[in-house]
Amino acid sequence: MINQIPTLDISDFGHDPEGFTNAFKRAYTEWGFAGITGHGIDPEQIRNAFAAAQAFFALPVEKKTRYETDAVGRSRGYVPFGTEKAKDSEFSDLKEFYHVGREVAGIAHLAPNVWPAEITAFRSSFESLFTSLDDLAHRLLQVFALSLELPQDYFDTRVNHGEALLRILHYPPILDGNVPNLRAAAHEDINLLTLLVGSEQEGLEVLSRQGEWVPISMIKGTIICNVGDMLQRLSNGTLPSTTHRVVNPQGDKAKSSRYSIPFFMHPNPTMRLDCLPQCVTDDQPLQYPPITASDYLTERLIQIGLMK
Ligand SMILES: O=C(O)CCC(=O)C(=O)O
Numbered sequence: 001m002i003n004q005i006p007t008l009d010i011s012d013f014g015h016d017p018e019g020f021t022n023a024f025k026r027a028y029t030e031w032g033f034a035g036i037t038g039h040g041i042d043p044e045q046i047r048n049a050f051a052a053a054q055a056f057f058a059l060p061v062e063k064k065t066r067y068e069t070d071a072v073g074r075s076r077g078y079v080p081f082g083t084e085k086a087k088d089s090e091f092s093d094l095k096e097f098y099h100v101g102r103e104v105a106g107i108a109h110l111a112p113n114v115w116p117a118e119i120t121a122f123r124s125s126f127e128s129l130f131t132s133l134d135d136l137a138h139r140l141l142q143v144f145a146l147s148l149e150l151p152q153d154y155f156d157t158r159v160n161h162g163e164a165l166l167r168i169l170h171y172p173p174i175l176d177g178n179v180p181n182l183r184a185a186a187h188e189d190i191n192l193l194t195l196l197v198g199s200e201q202e203g204l205e206v207l208s209r210q211g212e213w214v215p216i217s218m219i220k221g222t223i224i225c226n227v228g229d230m231l232q233r234l235s236n237g238t239l240p241s242t243t244h245r246v247v248n249p250q251g252d253k254a255k256s257s258r259y260s261i262p263f264f265m266h267p268n269p270t271m272r273l274d275c276l277p278q279c280v281t282d283d284q285p286l287q288y289p290p291i292t293a294s295d296y297l298t299e300r301l302i303q304i305g306l307m308k
């Protein structure tokens with residue numbers, strides 16, 4: 001049997017919170033990744049978002065670069081092809097993207113969004129998708145909190161001013177089959193958790209505990225949720241931030257674009273990521289020194305080329 005990441009139906013939490021939390025904890029302890037169904041997000045909303053993304057990236061590059069911003073860590077607007085590379089990779093990834101982030105009135109560290117004037121439905125599509133994913137991320141964080149023996153609402157006030165980011169990704173057609181770069185080289189996500197809205201196009205692979213690259217086949221309507229480095233730290237490594245990558249398709253398939261839309265849930269900058277005492281045991285001694293989310297993020301953004 002081919003290994004596959006587990007699937008969890010989050011609507012089960014409503015009628016069996018304890019049973020669901022146990023299954024959730026088992027899945028994430030083993031994989032750090034799972035497909036989430038029963039989330040209630042309207043497929044129409046997702047289709048509209050992909051259509052808007054496709055229309056934006058089809059614009060000539062000189063139009064797209066008008067939407068670059070100087071927001072810290074390039075956290076708003078367009079980020080051109082070749083800008084980002086994975087922490088341990090020699091080559092940049094084969095992708096361009098557009099960041100839409102959280103906006104809270106009066107919170108200075110959250111930069112305002114920019115919206116491409118050419119694509120009328122872009123703003124409304126991504127504002128509504130942001131809201132839906134933010135809500136789903138909150139629900140999932142409640143289950144993560146219970147899995148870590150924390151109060152269910154532990155994260156609620158620790159993420160409300162965090163830099164949650166929707167990353168609208170385009171991997172252009174690969175015309176030179178010999179490029180050493182990957183669409184996205186092996187990496188771990190930096191944040192608390194990532195929601196990955198289904199590219200139905202192949203390419204995403206997850207590294208299993210047995211050290212095999214497992215190709216992820218996206219089932220329509222499933223949203224992947226994976227643990228990032230910040231939750232790994234907080235849980236003292238009991239919830240792994242699993243390595244993943246996006247490989248280049250073979251043959252003619254390489255000549256088509258791939259689109260995907262991850263949502264990165266970040267904590268408030270002041271949140272402490274010190275390992276939780278209940279996760280430090282004789283079997284699992286302390287793995288990481290204490291740090292705040294803000295200091296940790298700065299360190300990581302420099303490594304991946306998004307900050308100097
Ligand atoms: O495009 C994908 O399927 C994965 C993207 C990803 O892992 C990331 O941007 O962190």
Ligand SMILES: [Fe+2]
Pocket residue numbers: 187188189244
């Ligand atoms: Fe990732």
